[in-house]
Amino acid sequence: MANWKKVIVSGSNAELAQLSLTDLSAQPSENTVLTINTSGIIGTRENAASSGTSGSSGTSGVDGSSGTSGSSGTSGADGSSGTSGSSGTSGVDGSSGTSGSSGTSGVDGSSGTSGSSGTSGVDGSSGTSGSSGTSGVDGSSGTSGSSGTSGVDGSSGTSGNSGSSGTSGSSGTSGADGSSGTSGSSGTSGVDGSSGTSGSSGTSGVINVTNSGNNRVLTDIDGDSANAEERMTFVSDGGSEANTGLLTITGDVIISNDLFVDGTASFRNNENLLVKDRFILLGSGSTTVGDGGIVIQQTAQDKGDAFAYDGLSTGRWGVTSSFDAGLSSYTPDAFMAAVVVGSTNDPNDAPAKYDKEGNIFVAGNEDIYIYS
Helix, strand or coil: CCEEECCCCCCEEECCCCCCCCCCCCCCCCCCCECCCCCCCCCEEEEECCCCCCCCCCCCCCCCCCCCCCCCCCCCCCCCCCCCCCCCCCCCCCCCCCCCCCCCCCCCCCCCCCCCCCCCCCCCCCCCCCCCCCCCCCCCCCCCCCCCCCCCCHHHHHHHHCCCCCCCCCCCCCCCCCCCCCCCCCCCCCCCCCCCCCCCCCCCCEEEECCCCEEEEECCCCEEEEEEEEEEEECCCCCCCCCCEEEECCCCCCCCCCCCCCCCCCCCCCCCCCCCCCCCCHHHHHHCCEEEEEEEEECCCCCEEEEEECCCCCCCCEEEEEEEEECCCCCCCEEECEEEEEECCCHHHHHHHCCCCCCCCCCCCEECCCCC
């Protein structure tokens, strides 16, 4: 079961369920060794590397002399007990002294007493255990691969300028207003002046066009003249679909308000895109969870390496290669590891969405954990 596991680094306090060491090299000249007590705590001991020498074997006890024969009728004197073997120096047990031989029987003489057994040699002290090999240093964790840089958005296609409207004929001058009626004498309202007559309509104006050419869009010069722009053309039936036009502008376009594209927007750039916005919103208008990201085309059209968010499955950022930018979802080949800097020492205090394999938690006491 995946959970937060502590990473052992220099200065860490560690509790290990099991430690297995292989390919250890002999260190016969080392005086400081590792020890483990009955509570599983590892420590060191000085001058404990050499083994204790075995104790010498104890010498055998001397046999007791035979008892003399008892005089006739009287019991033979007991044979003297064999002397006890001297205690051996520490090591293997000394052999027991042999029993004294029984005195020869007098007439009804009592049997000689058995020689006392030699005392057992003291056991040699056990050799001290060889020191455990020191634990191999953990290999350092591999550094996370750096995130791929975000691909720049293609620049928006420029909107074609609207064709200029033909200038309206000049309006006829308004008829002069009738003079206001004089105010009536105090108490009565003055008579209203009669309304002025409307001016006659002006005649249609004539526009003088300079730099004329087929399909050029006209721009106003001074109200009486217009210029046919050679860098801005409109072909009424030149669109990619039937009954649609084609506006072509050679040069820069500045749009001071919103640009709406009802169709497919294609961007063909010949230089890098510069965007002043600090944040870019992708999937604008979405109301459901989904995948999305940036694709950097490589050798095949509309296919390349993707850096994207896997919202439909894992809820993590990841990368994949040979991704078709026309798809609406993707499956990551690898994930981006997130580092949670905690204010407590418990990795379980990290937000649950970061409980994903490979993520790292740095505790308040600077201990490090990895989720696996």
